[in-house]
Amino acid sequence: xxxxxxxxxxxxxxxxxxxxxxxxxxxxxxxxxxxxxxxxxxxxxxxxxxxxxxxxxxxxxxxxxxxxxxxxxxxxxxxxxxxxxxxxxxxxxxxxxxxxxxxxxxxxxxxxxxxxxxxxxxxxxxxxxxxxxxxxxxxxxxxxxxxxxxxxxxxxxxxxxxxxxxxxxxxxxxxxxxxxxxxxxxxxxxxxxxxxxxxxxxxxxxxxxxxxxxxxxxxxxxxxxxxxxxxxxxxxxxxxxxxxxxxxxxxxxxxxxxxxxxxxxxxxxxxxxxxxxxxxxxxxxxxxxxxxxxxxxxxxxxxxxxxxxxxxxxxxxxxxxxxxxxxxxxxxxxxxxxxxxxxxxxxxxxxxxxxxxxxxxxxxxxxxxxxxxxxxxxxxxxxxxxxxxxxxxx
Numbered sequence: 553x554x555x556x557x558x559x560x561x562x563x564x565x566x567x568x569x570x571x572x573x574x575x576x577x578x579x580x581x582x583x584x585x586x587x588x589x590x591x592x593x594x595x596x597x598x599x600x601x602x603x604x605x606x607x608x609x610x611x612x613x614x615x616x617x618x619x620x621x622x623x624x625x626x627x628x629x630x631x632x633x634x635x636x637x638x639x640x641x642x643x644x645x646x647x648x649x650x651x652x653x654x655x656x657x658x659x660x661x662x663x664x665x666x667x668x669x670x671x672x673x674x675x676x677x678x679x680x681x682x683x684x685x686x687x688x689x690x691x692x693x694x695x696x697x698x699x700x701x702x703x704x705x706x707x708x709x710x711x712x713x714x715x716x717x718x719x720x721x722x723x724x725x726x727x728x729x730x731x732x733x734x735x736x737x738x739x740x741x742x743x744x745x746x747x748x749x750x751x752x753x754x755x756x757x758x759x760x761x762x763x764x765x766x767x768x769x770x771x772x773x774x775x776x777x778x779x780x781x782x783x784x785x786x787x788x789x790x791x792x793x794x795x796x797x798x799x800x801x802x803x804x805x806x807x808x809x810x811x812x813x814x815x816x817x818x819x820x821x822x823x824x825x826x827x828x829x830x831x832x833x834x835x836x837x838x839x840x841x842x843x844x845x846x847x848x849x850x851x852x853x854x855x856x857x858x859x860x861x862x863x864x865x866x867x868x869x870x871x872x873x874x875x876x877x878x879x880x881x882x883x884x885x886x887x888x889x890x891x892x893x894x895x896x897x898x899x900x901x902x903x904x905x906x907x908x909x910x911x912x913x914x915x916x917x918x919x920x921x922x923x924x925x926x927x928x929x930x931x932x933x934x935x936x937x938x939x940x941x942x943x944x945x946x
Contacts, residue, residue, distance in 0.1 A: 556671060557683050559729035560664045563627060564687030566718035567657050569695030570634055571599065571688075573715065576700030576776050576794055577708045579787070584708065585643045589777060590901035596773050597901075598647045600894035602654025604887040610659045611883035619667060623660065623726050630656040631719035638712035658890065662883030665863050675813060677867075682809025682860040689805045689856055693798030697791040700776075704787065748877045748884060753869050756931050758888040761862045764824050764924030766892020768855040770900040770917035771831065778910050783844045796845060800852030808857030816861035816868070817932045823861070824925040827854040831918035838911060859889075896920065 574581070574595055582592040614622050633653030640646040668684040669677040695718070703711040748754060771778070779785045779793060812819040830850045837843035863885060870881035899920070900913050908916075 556730050557668060557680060559725045560668055560684040561687035561690075562725035562729075563623070563660060563722040564664070564684055565691045565695065566627075566687075566715065566722040567630065567660060568688030568691030569699055569718060570630070570653055570712075570715045571657060572692055573696045573699035573703070573711055574599070575773060576696055576790055577703045577711060578774070579776055579780070580703055580708050581646075585646075587643055588905075589774070590905045591643075593773050593897050593901040593904070595647065595650060596769070596897040597894040599650045599654045599657075600890040600892075600897065602651035603658035603890035604894060606651075606655035607658025607662050607887045607890070608880060608883045610655060611662050612880055614659065615879065619663060620726065620730055620732055622663065623730065624723060626656040626660050627719055627723040627726060629653075630660075631716050631723070634712050634716040634719060638709045638716065654890075658883070658886055662879065662886040665882050665886070666867070666879055669864075669867060678813040678816065678860045678864040679809045681863050682805055685805055685809075685856070685859055686802065689798065689802040691798075692801050693795060696798060697794040700791040700794060704791070748870070748874050748881050751869075751873050753873055753931070753934065754866065754881055754884070756927060756934075757862070757866045757869060758884060760820070760924050760927045760931065761866070761885055761888040762892035762895065762924075763920045763927070764820070764827070764858055764892070765855075765862065765889050766894075766896035767917045767920030767924065768827070768831065768851065769893045769896030770903065770920065771834065771851075771913040772855070773897040773900045774904055774910060774913060777904075778838060778913070779844070782838045782911050783841055785841065793845070793848065797848050797852040800849045801856045804853035804855065804857035805859060807853075809860035811857075812861030812864055816865040817928065817935060820858055820861045820865070820928045821925065821932065823854060823858045824921055824928055827851070827858070828918045828921040828925060830854060831914050831921060834914035835911065835918075838914065862889075 578589065578592045578595070581587075581595065582589050585592075630653055633649055633651075633656065636649035636652060637646055640649050664684055665681050668680040672680040695715075699711040699714060702714055775794075775797075776790050779790055780787055785793065808819070808823065830847060834844075834847045834851060837847040863882070866881055866885040867878060870878045874881055896917065899916060903913050903916050904910055906912075
């Protein structure tokens with residue numbers, strides 16, 4: 553892998569930490585700000601919605617900007633957003649600060665995915681994307697547990713100060729490691745961008761992404777509360793359990809990239825089927841500390857293993873169906889990832905606030921992933937039909 557990929561990995565680490573560290577801090581933030589747990593869960597949803605709407609719009613508006621200056625500007629915005637979160641005196645201002653960070657997140661991953669894919673030969677593209685996303689998964693292994701520990705020890709504001717410092721390190725990494733001249737596709741015109749949303753094939757993949765990736769967040773958003781209230785772990789144990797979960801995510805991301813290199817759709821069908829099954833199983837194992845650890849290891853492995861395949865698949869389909877707007881399609885898929893997070897966190901909040909309670913979040917999430925599995929099978933069928941039609945025309 554080119555050494556320049558490590559610059560993207562460093563930035564992804566900082567962004568991944570700020571996105572997911574709030575999961576371990578939700579009970580702490582809720583107590584400090586005097587809000588309910590479902591209301592605190594909206595901090596996750598608002599961030600994800602900021603990525604959802606910020607990624608495609610800002611990516612399109614910055615199409616003429618050189619890639620390296622754009623990434624540096626995004627990391628500067630990231631530092632400002634997390635510093636503002638640390639200084640926020642109220643719940644409302646905390647939400648605003650999270651949206652600022654979210655804008656940087658969405659554009660970084662949409663542009664970064666295409667840069668990573670272009671830095672390597674065609675048969676290594678999914679692995680290159682996985683390498684970039686490895687920064688995000690390593691953040692879950694180390695940054696999220698450490699951030700949770702800092703928040704529980706020194707207050708949640710200290711965590712956001714630490715994340716802002718990570719942003720400064722990422723800024724330096726991009727400055728020194730990423731080449732100044734990076735290839736970029738010609739900016740798509742307004743009508744071409746609209747046509748991306750008019751492509752039924754791409755919309756199908758966006759739905760796969762939102763439901764397949766987001767289904768886990770029905771449970772993951774409230775994982776700290778589940779571990780404390782359902783399984784019976786002490787709050788001090790949560791950060792250690794998040795290390796296990798994050799390590800499984802890192803392994804799953806690497807394996808997912810490798811299995812998706814040759815046939816992303818076939819890989820996604822298998823991954824989604826296993827993910828839905830493990831989520832459903834967690835409904836029953838959550839009451840047992842030992843079985844909870846085993847189930848979370850499997851769930852962590854599967855929950856991010858689909859990311860490289862989904863991102864590669866949408867890039868492949870965009871080049872086939874909307875070749876003038878590959879960057880925009882990539883950005884929309886990043887938006888779909890985060891729309892899934894927002895939707896999953898929102899659904900989880902509804903479940904938690906309902907008579908079903910925390911213990912029902914795993915099986916509800918499994919239903920969303922099962923729908924993604926059906927959509928993936930449908931998309932695979934359409935691919936085969938398209939290939940057959942192309943052969944007949946030839």
